[in-house]
Amino acid sequence: MFCLHVDMRFCPICGSRVKSEKKGSSTIFICLKCGHTYVGSGDTVRSENRIQVREREAISIVESSxxxxxxxxxxxxxxxxxxxxxxxxxxxxxxxxxxxxxxxxxxxxxxxxxxxxx
CATH class of the missing domain: 2.20.25.10 (N-terminal domain of TfIIb)
Structure with missing residues (x-):
């Protein structure tokens, strides 16, 4: 089992998720829906998901004739x-x-x- 952490920011205009781009020393956020851009501030939501991963079983050949x-x-x-x-x-x-x-x-x-x- 492993844990996956995801930080998400949302557009202050339309509330949709934004993507981040690094520009020099600052981070610019761009809305995926309305295209609004802003620098640095915004609401962040932290999400944690636990995922169970199964190992694959080995396949063996019983009859080799x-x-x-x-x-x-x-x-x-x-x-x-x-x-x-x-x-x-x-x-x-x-x-x-x-x-x-x-x-x-x-x-x-x-x-x-x-x-x-x-």
Whole structure:
């Protein structure tokens, strides 16, 4: 878990959020909505969010026999290890259901396995 601190300033004219730009030794604030600019003063709101971050699980290949992969389709893609241009391919949902699936490849020649996030 980590903590994220955010300082926000608001436009004294329209109340929208402003962005800051450093000009020499002073800071100029520019409204994102109405374009009003001012130097240095304004209301600041401090926001703190705590975010839970999960570690990714390691993926291990249980069966390494080439015969296991024979029913899988093959595709033309270059193996990053040996350069061969054909690999078995399959798709697996490795993370949460709301995330995209991961495409796996296994080189027909050397057996190297790699993945591609879709």
């Amino acid at each position: 080439v015969d296991t992969y024979k029913p899988l389709p093959t595709t033309i893609i270059e193996c990053p290890k040996c350069g061969y241009m054909r690999a078995y391919c399959w798709i697996s949902q490795t993370e949460d259901i709301d995330r995209d699936a991961t495409k796996f490849f296994r080189c027909v020649r050397c057996g190297y396995v790699w993945r591609e996030y879709t």
